[in-house]
Amino acid sequence: xxxxxxxxxxxxxxxxxxxxxxxxxxxxxxxxxxxxxxxxxxxxxxxxxxxxxxxxxxxxxxxxxxxxxxxxxxxxxxxxxxxxxxxxxxxxxxxxxxxxxxxxxxxxxxxxxxxxxxxxxxxxxxxxxxxxxxxxxxxxxxxxxxxxxxxxxxxxxxxxxxxxxxxxxxxxxxxxxxxxxxxxxxxxxxxxxxxxxxxxxxxxxxxxxxxxxxxxxxxxxxxxxxxxxxxxxxxxxxxxxxxxxxxxxxxxxxxxxxxxxxxxxxxxxxxxxxxxxxxxxxxxxxxxxxxxxxxxxxxxxxxxxxxxxxxxxxxxxxxxxxxxxxx
Numbered sequence: 001x002x003x004x005x006x007x008x009x010x011x012x013x014x015x016x017x018x019x020x021x022x023x024x025x026x027x028x029x030x031x032x033x034x035x036x037x038x039x040x041x042x043x044x045x046x047x048x049x050x051x052x053x054x055x056x057x058x059x060x061x062x063x064x065x066x067x068x069x070x071x072x073x074x075x076x077x078x079x080x081x082x083x084x085x086x087x088x089x090x091x092x093x094x095x096x097x098x099x100x101x102x103x104x105x106x107x108x109x110x111x112x113x114x115x116x117x118x119x120x121x122x123x124x125x126x127x128x129x130x131x132x133x134x135x136x137x138x139x140x141x142x143x144x145x146x147x148x149x150x151x152x153x154x155x156x157x158x159x160x161x162x163x164x165x166x167x168x169x170x171x172x173x174x175x176x177x178x179x180x181x182x183x184x185x186x187x188x189x190x191x192x193x194x195x196x197x198x199x200x201x202x203x204x205x206x207x208x209x210x211x212x213x214x215x216x217x218x219x220x221x222x223x224x225x226x227x228x229x230x231x232x233x234x235x236x237x238x239x240x241x242x243x244x245x246x247x248x249x250x251x252x253x254x255x256x257x258x259x260x261x262x263x264x265x266x267x268x269x270x271x272x273x274x275x276x277x278x279x280x281x282x283x284x285x286x287x288x289x290x291x292x293x294x295x296x297x298x299x300x301x302x303x304x305x306x307x308x309x310x311x312x313x314x315x316x317x318x319x320x321x322x323x324x325x326x327x
Contacts, residue, residue: 018044018047
């Protein structure tokens with residue numbers, strides 16, 4: 001608890017310092033037709049996430065220094081991308097290097113789980129999975145509170161899984177500092193008029209950590225159910241990509257056609273209410289993953305998926321989803 005409280009104070013001070021710097025150097029997010037906000041807001045407030053992750057690892061679990069470096073690499077290029085235009089090739093190269101570092105950390109468990117004969121295809125699949133998680137997490141960071149609430153639920157659930165199964169993924173104090181950084185940012189972001197947005201530096205930084213932890217859970221327990229810890233984000237991201245492909249859109253271009261964006265922008269729900277709904281649903285799913293049997297876990301997710309599909313079809317309509325998504 002003492003580590004958590006000290007981390008709260010440290011990250012609060014760091015966040016305030018960053019706000020002053022961002023204001024001075026005009027690091028802002030200007031609203032456009034694809035935005036879900038209407039006011040100029042400071043960008044990059046999530047910079048404290050990678051600082052918490054990297055710092056916590058170097059202090060309490062330095063043998064995972066490659067994970068610390070990977071988070072810092074991907075955070076630096078993401079922050080630069082927040083404040084200037086970075087070549088897609090350079091950005092992707094850094095992403096690939098960072099993910100490669102994460103996979104290298106898992107090499108021994110890959111061999112013990114799948115054997116040497118299947119090592120290459122498994123690594124390729126894991127590589128694609130982590131890249132997908134990072135991008136999905138970034139795509140979903142579009143309204144006030146959604147990244148911080150979802151991350152709080154996910155990181156806390158992973159910690160509970162670690163404790164209940166007596167696994168060793170991360171030292172407890174690393175969870176403390178990461179959760180503290182999320183709480184501090186949440187104070188400034190989880191409101192009607194956010195003081196700052198996370199930016200790519202925050203969403204991608206915390207996404208890489210979560211992807212690593214989920215992968216380790218899968219490998220150490222030899223069970224794939226842990227991918228459902230990202231079930232809500234994954235469902236919205238995959239469904240939206242599918243609809244965009246059907247509409248013939250470029251899935252790499254910015255857009256505003258996720259279901260959470262529809263709920264926040266075109267219904268009477270506020271940003272914070274939508275974020276709370278997504279976090280609550282994921283939290284409910286996580287409880288089933290932690291405490292229910294495999295069949296019940298799958299059944300709950302399938303029910304959630306059916307409800308999601310019905311809601312999208314009823315609220316947005318087939319023509320909008322599959323022909324032309326007008327805003």
